[in-house]
Amino acid sequence: MTSRIRFGDAAFQTLNYLFFAIFTFLCLFPFYYLFINTISSNDLSARGLVTWYPKEIHFDNYVQVLKLKGLSQAAIVSLGRTVIGTATAVLGSAFLGFIFTKRKMWGRTFWYRFMMITMYFNAGIIPWYVIMMKLHMTNNFLAYILPAIVSPFYVILVKTFVESLPEVLQESAEIDGAGTMTLFGRIILPLIMPIAATIAIFAAVGQWNSFIDTVFLMTDQKYYTLQFVLYKYLNESNSIASIIRSSGGAANIDLSKMQTATSIRTTVSMIVVIPILFVYPFFQRYFVKGIMIGAVKG
Numbered sequence: 001m002t003s004r005i006r007f008g009d010a011a012f013q014t015l016n017y018l019f020f021a022i023f024t025f026l027c028l029f030p031f032y033y034l035f036i037n038t039i040s041s042n043d044l045s046a047r048g049l050v051t052w053y054p055k056e057i058h059f060d061n062y063v064q065v066l067k068l069k070g071l072s073q074a075a076i077v078s079l080g081r082t083v084i085g086t087a088t089a090v091l092g093s094a095f096l097g098f099i100f101t102k103r104k105m106w107g108r109t110f111w112y113r114f115m116m117i118t119m120y121f122n123a124g125i126i127p128w129y130v131i132m133m134k135l136h137m138t139n140n141f142l143a144y145i146l147p148a149i150v151s152p153f154y155v156i157l158v159k160t161f162v163e164s165l166p167e168v169l170q171e172s173a174e175i176d177g178a179g180t181m182t183l184f185g186r187i188i189l190p191l192i193m194p195i196a197a198t199i200a201i202f203a204a205v206g207q208w209n210s211f212i213d214t215v216f217l218m219t220d221q222k223y224y225t226l227q228f229v230l231y232k233y234l235n236e237s238n239s240i241a242s243i244i245r246s247s248g249g250a251a252n253i254d255l256s257k258m259q260t261a262t263s264i265r266t267t268v269s270m271i272v273v274i275p276i277l278f279v280y281p282f283f284q285r286y287f288v289k290g291i292m293i294g295a296v297k298g
Contacts (some may be wrong), residue, residue, distance in 0.1 A: 031273065037266045038062065045266070061267040070221055070229055071271075078226035081144040082207040089203040090196050092149035097158025098188050099180075112159075119152045129216055139220045143213060148206075154199045161195040162188060208276055230272050233264060 037045045041056035137143035211227035
């Protein structure tokens with residue numbers, strides 16, 4: 001009986017590891033495929049001959065793509081909206097989530113339910129655009145920041161997390177004369193760092209990947225984000241490749257380094273994805289801890 005149990009456990013462990021190994025491979029392979037095509041011969045890549053490993057390695061694609069007009073400015077805009085937008089989203093949602101745990105808040109139940117309704121119903125793109133236009137948010141960097149300061153989902157996470165903390169901590173601070181802001185800044189905020197890091201991951205990835213607001217609200221190129229520039233370059237990759245080829249002259253063309261639509265698409269995609277790939281693993285442990293603590297209340 002014991003041997004059967006041990007055999008069953010071993011079989012389960014083997015299948016479990018095999019399943020997650022395959023799942024991990026399926027998740028990582030698209031990024032690996034993009035990368036090897038950016039450093040391989042552009043001629044072979046355009047013909048679909050680069051699949052499992054790079055061929056005729058070179059890094060000229062990154063040099064040429066980084067010279068594209070507007071890319072550096074777009075990177076600064078994306079970095080700015082990600083940093084500022086993430087910080088304000090964490091602070092705004094954390095403070096509101098904390099306030100909703102205070103029983104003395106006027107109309108607490110009504111306002112909490114009113115906020116939750118916005119998770120399920122919205123007016124649509126046209127009313128949203130009209131409101132943003134009336135608020136003078138077109139061609140305005142604040143359009144990236146202000147609408148994302150409070151998110152109902154983040155507020156719920158913080159509220160659940162704060163409710164799992166001992167109430168004695170807040171009561172003792174209030175007895176010592178701590179006001180609401182002091183209580184939040186010195187007591188609550190340091191204790192909710194796991195869930196705050198979780199929110200930071202969600203907010204940062206959302207801000208970095210967003211480009212729809214740029215499509216609707218921004219006509220001035222100085223407010224273009226990196227994702228929007230990527231969207232434009234992907235649609236114009238054929239013409240961009242032709243411009244880069246013509247600027248290099250027609251003589252002595254190296255087909256392995258000659259820019260193609262495929263090389264433009266893959267290289268720009270990698271440039272946009274690389275920052276998130278490096279940042280996300282550092283927050284992964286906080287993500288798991290924050291979600292688990294914020295979801296369990298006993």
